[in-house]
């Protein structure tokens with residue numbers, strides 16, 4: 215593993231070694247190139263969670279004792295940190311969930327489903343993760359509505375011209391689009407998608423899972439209606455994420471998890487709901503997760519711009535060097551990679567490539583990457599994906615390429 219300073223573009227020098235040290239899990243012969251599946255957690259995130267359980271553990275909002283007050287303050291402080299991180303108007307617009315999948319399901323079950331009816335159209339982009347596809351299939355099922363797909367251009371971007379042309383002002387109700395594709399790697403122009411959707415009277419849910427670690431998130435600038443993301447894809451804990459919704463929309467949203475802490479009053483036959491966002495957080499919340507997420511936000515915010523340039527440079531360099539290999543096909547647009555590259559090796563199954571790489575201490579993702587409809591559009595069943603974080607190095611790209619060549623020698 216090389217820890218030499220690497221050029222981070224714009225003449226700045228970035229040292230991934232300095233970022234890598236607080237990640238105990240990386241202090242072994244491991245090239246972790248599976249960051250899009252989940253990132254590793256730095257020491258401050260682990261410490262924040264540990265401190266919560268050691269020093270402040272209690273349930274929130276229901277206990278009068280001091281630990282209860284401390285736990286509530288920590289949890290609500292984390293909510294405020296999330297709100298500031300994504301440009302929300304108020305912490306009340308942040309609903310803590312288990313992650314992106316849970317957030318999208320919450321918005322669909324609590325809001326979208328109630329306003330989708332016969333003849334309506336819901337649009338998903340061709341590059342959506344199953345988490346932002348299957349809930350919409352369920353939403354149109356049985357109500358006489360249909361699912362439309364924003365197609366791809368030949369270079370692997372969303373075909374927004376076709377989208378605008380196909381959008382019907384009378385029928386379009388919802389648009390579900392990812393900020394950054396977990397397969398193709400480039401960022402979508404979600405602002406343009408929101409503008410087109412709103413002009414047609416439709417609402418937009420943006421899947422921010424692959425964006426938040428690498429790009430500045432600003433829901434106001436995007437002008438979306440709902441935004442979902444996971445903590446574990448941005449150096450935070452698993453099992454925590456958030457749904458942001460416009461305040462006035464959250465006020466209209468129906469709760470879909472019923473029970474303790476989400477009520478105002480319970481009578482024998484009926485109940486009324488707590489205020490937003492608590493009415494969407496029934497049951498004991500993942501307080502340590504929220505605290506860890508707040509620590510991850512602080513960590514990401516402290517990253518210098520050069521760290522983000524370094525990640526984009528790694529993705530671009532890996533894509534260019536892989537594309538130059540014989541019988542390797544790189545997927546996605548040549549320009550604008552945020553953090554990852556997916557590729558196929560002719561005559562070698564993606565899982566075999568990943569197996570050979572693993573035998574060399576290189577962790578990548580192989581398979582359909584929870585994007586089967588996209589895979590079919592690309593004419594493949596699976597691919598290999600290398601995804602990067604600031605702690606990765608160009609030396610790891612060298613090892614990746616050597617491993618791919620070794621797989622080719624073994625299997626072809």
Ligand SMILES: Cc1ncc(COP(=O)(O)O)c(C=O)c1O
Pocket residue numbers: 250251312313314315316343345346392394395396421423424444584
């Ligand atoms: C673009 C995208 N959306 C949604 C998800 C689902 O995230 P989670 O499993 O944290 O709910 C992922 C995870 O890979 C993803 O990459």
